Amino acid sequence: MEQELQILWAAVTAYVLAGVVAVVGVVLGKRPERSVLALMLAGLALQTLSIGLRWDRLGHGPFITMFEILCSNVWSLMAAYSLAYWRIARIRATAAIVMPLMFVMLGWLMVAHPGEGHYPPTYNTPWLYIHIGLGKVFLGAVLVAVGLSCVILMRHAGIGRQRLAHLPASPQLDELAFRCMAIGLIFHTLMLIAGAIWAQDAWGRYWAWDPLETWAFIT
Amino acid sequence: MVRAVKEGKATEGSVDRAWAVLTIAPERRPASAGILRLLASLRLTLALIALLGCGVAFAYLREGARTWPLVVPLVLLALNLLAAVLTNGVFRRQTELLVFHLALIVLLLLVAAGRLTYLNGYVGVTEGVPFDGTLSDSDQGPLHAGDLARVHFVNKGFRIDYAPGLQRGATRNEVAWAGPDGRWHEELIGDQTPLVLSGYRFYTTFNKGFAPTFRWRNAHGADLRGSVQLPPYPLKEYSQAAEWTPPGSALSIWVMLDIDEILLDPAEHTTFRLPERYRLVVRIGRDRHEMRPGESLQTAEGTLEFEGLRSWMGYRVFYDWTLPWLLAACALAVVSLAAHFWRKFTAKPWDA
Structure with missing residues (x-):
């Protein structure tokens, strides 16, 4: 377990460096985009290795404990944002906003107990992977939208207008954020449907208004 | 129909039918249209969603009341949505959006039917x-008719x-x-x-x-x-x-x-x-x-x-006999919504 955690620490360090470089770049009016992307990808590679080692050791994916769920969410959010960062060059400056948001989750991950949990027999179904996979896309799309929306809000509030000037105009960012949220809505709905199928098979009810389901519905 | 005439999109036949409706029943039409518009109100939708939330909370707290507090708001929401579909011209112009809303109506009615007949x-x-x-x-549910x-x-x-x-x-x-x-x-x-x-x-x-x-x-x-x-x-x-x-x-x-x-x-x-x-x-x-x-x-x-x-x-x-139908309606709703967004987003780039 120690090796997994050391590799995870290295991944977290790479993410933090990516965030710091992104923020410093915006503040100083520089565009260190290649460095940021390289650091994010290095972090992703290291975290993938850490998750893979843990998966191999425990015989199940990161689905059980809070540590595992946070770790898997950090991985998927970084994967989604890295993809957006790579493919949509015009919005790269949003890394200065998105990465500090990720720091919160990284901090939570670092204080979570990395011990293992019991893998319940009800998790032994392909619907688990479908449900979680769809949820990852939903969260990733929403993270990109959050970054874009924060830029619009900051401009409205008169914060960093000059430093964020090379980003597209707010109506364009709004349109892109709306599209990301639309993707999020579709995948969130699909995630709920897959979760309902899983719940029906595993617990004999597709919906029970438990706290997790209720919050997912409200979202 | 009247909206179509104003927009200049109606055929000659539809203009005649619209005229006939207006001349034969000049008093009834505005009244029914008014009721329909009232039923289609977005404020009513919000009120009914709040009512459904209350119904869920009530059903959650009281085990003996898990049917009607859910069925009534669900049926009312279905009626509200149906009225919106009938009165809003956008649904006639955008097929994907129409299918999505019809699937939503079916979903609401199926969930209500499920609550009436579940065990x-x-x-x-x-x-x-x-x-x-x-x-x-x-x-x-009060209408459960299975033969256990x-x-x-x-x-x-x-x-x-x-x-x-x-x-x-x-x-x-x-x-x-x-x-x-x-x-x-x-x-x-x-x-x-x-x-x-x-x-x-x-x-x-x-x-x-x-x-x-x-x-x-x-x-x-x-x-x-x-x-x-x-x-x-x-x-x-x-x-x-x-x-x-x-x-x-x-x-x-x-x-x-x-x-x-x-x-x-x-x-x-x-x-x-x-x-x-x-x-x-x-x-x-x-x-x-x-x-x-x-x-x-x-x-x-x-x-x-x-x-x-x-x-x-x-x-x-x-x-719950509605399970496969619920899944079908959910699938139809998601596919039609995705198709709606796809058509909308591919029409022009986000930074155009």
């Missing part, structure tokens, strides 16, 4: 004893492995059930696989345990068999006792299973099994007896013979 229940079935259609606990009495199956035993720390593994339960042709079929059910008979779905649960089985011969010579399902094991390992009244008798028999061995060792990989070393303590009034398999006990009302120990499995029973 949720629980039953413990002793190994080798046929399920006779009687549930030990259940709640159902015709459902028969036999629990033929189960296997559950435990990892160290008593971590429960997969449940593999063998069952036999009678088909409509009267022939018996065997099936292996478990954590992800329910037994589905006549629309009723039987799910294994973590509740399982031991059931002493008795033969009861009353004073008239009638021979009856029965089993006493003791509390779940290992959940209630230290309270393996229950009271039982033989059929047609007023006798209260208290039964306790005293297991004299470690059945599920938390330190090792182990499997659920019947105990080999145990004592069955039977108390009738102030008299206390210890019984072994095959032993009999004479009481004032008849003879009690302890046949042996069996296992029992608890099943969650669920009935």
